[in-house]
Amino acid sequence: MRYDVVIIGSGIAGLYAAIGLPKTLKVLLINKSYPWECNTYYAQGGVTTAYNDDDIPLHIHDTLDAGAGMCNPDAVRLMSENSQAVIRDLIERGFSFDKDDENNLLYTKEAAHSRSRILHAGGDATGRHLHFFLLGQNPHPMLSDTTVVDLLIENDQCCGVEVVTDGKRRLIHADNVIIASGGVGSLYEYHTNASTISGDLHGICIEKGIVLESMEMTQFHPTVFVANNWARKLLLTEALRGEGAHVVDDNGYRFLFEYDQRGELAPRDIVSRAIFDYKKRTSKQVYLSCEDFESEYFKERFPNIYKSLLDLGFHLPKERVPISPAFHYFIGGIKSDLDGKVPQIKGLFAVGEAACTGVHGANRLASNSLLEGLVFAKRSAEYIQHHSLRHCIGEFREGTEPLECFGDKEKKDALRHIMWDNVSIVRTTEGLQEAKKAVEIMLNDEIGRLLKLRLLSAKAIIDGALNRSESIGVHYIIAD
Numbered sequence: 001m002r003y004d005v006v007i008i009g010s011g012i013a014g015l016y017a018a019i020g021l022p023k024t025l026k027v028l029l030i031n032k033s034y035p036w037e038c039n040t041y042y043a044q045g046g047v048t049t050a051y052n053d054d055d056i057p058l059h060i061h062d063t064l065d066a067g068a069g070m071c072n073p074d075a076v077r078l079m080s081e082n083s084q085a086v087i088r089d090l091i092e093r094g095f096s097f098d099k100d101d102e103n104n105l106l107y108t109k110e111a112a113h114s115r116s117r118i119l120h121a122g123g124d125a126t127g128r129h130l131h132f133f134l135l136g137q138n139p140h141p142m143l144s145d146t147t148v149v150d151l152l153i154e155n156d157q158c159c160g161v162e163v164v165t166d167g168k169r170r171l172i173h174a175d176n177v178i179i180a181s182g183g184v185g186s187l188y189e190y191h192t193n194a195s196t197i198s199g200d201l202h203g204i205c206i207e208k209g210i211v212l213e214s215m216e217m218t219q220f221h222p223t224v225f226v227a228n229n230w231a232r233k234l235l236l237t238e239a240l241r242g243e244g245a246h247v248v249d250d251n252g253y254r255f256l257f258e259y260d261q262r263g264e265l266a267p268r269d270i271v272s273r274a275i276f277d278y279k280k281r282t283s284k285q286v287y288l289s290c291e292d293f294e295s296e297y298f299k300e301r302f303p304n305i306y307k308s309l310l311d312l313g314f315h316l317p318k319e320r321v322p323i324s325p326a327f328h329y330f331i332g333g334i335k336s337d338l339d340g341k342v343p344q345i346k347g348l349f350a351v352g353e354a355a356c357t358g359v360h361g362a363n364r365l366a367s368n369s370l371l372e373g374l375v376f377a378k379r380s381a382e383y384i385q386h387h388s389l390r391h392c393i394g395e396f397r398e399g400t401e402p403l404e405c406f407g408d409k410e411k412k413d414a415l416r417h418i419m420w421d422n423v424s425i426v427r428t429t430e431g432l433q434e435a436k437k438a439v440e441i442m443l444n445d446e447i448g449r450l451l452k453l454r455l456l457s458a459k460a461i462i463d464g465a466l467n468r469s470e471s472i473g474v475h476y477i478i479a480d
């Protein structure tokens with residue numbers, strides 16, 4: 001099998017890259033499970049766009065401000081300047097964002113944005129609507145239920161991927177490979193991510209010596225319903241707080257103002273830490289209260305949250321919901337440039353949540369991630385089209401390492417637990433060192449390749465956290 005371009009992942013970044021590549025190229029998309037089992041499908045709140053040209057400087061300012069001085073300003077400017085164009089492209093292709101009765105686009109506001117500039121679809125089902133639409137627009141074949149377990153790299157050139165499909169290992173040759181495999185959610189005990197998201201490609205990059213950046217920057221969402229039995233926990237979108245939901249304790253007290261004068265509208269890392277600390281300090285339960293919303297408006301604006309919570313026995317907006325923070329978004333990732341190129345390796349690109357373009361710095365501004373996926377995926381597709389494709393020649397063989405070994409499942413669970421306990425919202429050097437030791441012991445055990453890739457990614461997150469002794473953005477570390 002030989003392709004011009006192989007795209008790993010069919011979330012927003014993979015699909016939008018695919019749409020940007022013409023049918024004259026031989027392109028293949030690969031995903032691990034069902035096409036829709038990705039974080040894009042679960043996105044709720046919306047996509048950020050500069051509201052108009054005048055808003056670009058303010059959007060850049062808000063993004064840089066949230067990123068606490070660690071953003072790449074060129075990447076942020078490029079993302080904001082291209083935001084209106086990608087949104088226009090989606091609309092021209094036929095995508096419908098939510099509108100008011102007079103057919104005007106409805107913009108909402110989320111934490112740390114200076115103005116309303118977030119577009120949404122299906123109320124709180126932006127990701128589902130967008131993903132369904134992009135799947136319909138994709139002109140290229142897709143191989144599902146297929147896991148990439150290696151990159152074929154020779155002489156600093158990427159020549160394809162090794163996959164496991166139908167239980168067999170196969171090589172797929174390609175002149176260009178775009179990594180759009182998302183983040184690392186499954187490394188954590190509590191997370192909001194799709195079940196396919198486990199940092200496999202980050203682990204592969206570590207093996208190949210490819211540079212990863214800002215690995216310690218893991219974002220936690222403050223308002224998650226974690227009392228369900230599935231690995232993926234139910235997120236209660238930021239837009240709820242943006243539009244008037246309150247975080248309260250057993251007595252209805254809005255304690256967030258003790259931590260930050262912006263209360264519910266403070267950036268999510270501050271809100272996450274405040275809830276984490278308040279729960280620990282007072283042993284009180286913390287709730288999200290939506291009681292100020294009018295019932296009919298709530299059902300129409302947040303239909304999925306309304307329905308999902310009703311299925312779990314909560315009548316919103318009148319009944320409050322117990323919440324906890326949970327792992328949500330991976331800021332760090334595979335270092336890539338403004339065209340999505342991975343600097344050291346020819347023919348290799350990384351876009352979307354898998355990549356680290358530097359747009360989020362030390363903290364992601366809400367709803368900038370779908371936008372990042374669109375903008376940089378488009379640029380990688382344009383780059384590939386405008387630069388002659390090199391024919392990749394190399395001798396490769398399928399790997400022989402076992403994919404799974406007896407006991408891997410227990411070790412995977414132990415890893416999730418360790419990451420949540422020691423490498424989450426509040427970190428200590430001692431806790432991180434303990435986590436590192438436990439991960440290294442597992443890495444030296446007889447383990448399968450799939451677990452090994454997770455452990456390598458986890459270790460890189462821990463090492464990143466140990467190397468940053470001062471708190472900044474989402475990385476909060478207490479001196480022992």
Ligand SMILES: Cc1cc2nc3c(=O)[nH]c(=O)nc-3n(C[C@H](O)[C@H](O)[C@H](O)COP(=O)(O)OP(=O)(O)OC[C@H]3O[C@@H](n4cnc5c(N)ncnc54)[C@H](O)[C@@H]3O)c2cc1C
Binds near residue numbers: 126192367371373
């Ligand atoms: C619950 C939730 C709500 C969110 N809400 C918002 C929001 O409102 N606004 C916003 O901007 N962002 C939001 N985010 C973040 C945003 O959804 C993601 O950052 C974005 O969708 C990531 O897109 P992606 O294309 O990079 O990756 P994903 O959409 O996660 O897709 C990853 C793809 O890679 C594939 N894959 C992974 N590993 C392998 C492998 N080894 N082999 C083959 N395929 C593989 C998966 O199968 C999948 O197809 C939310 C995230 C979650 C979880």
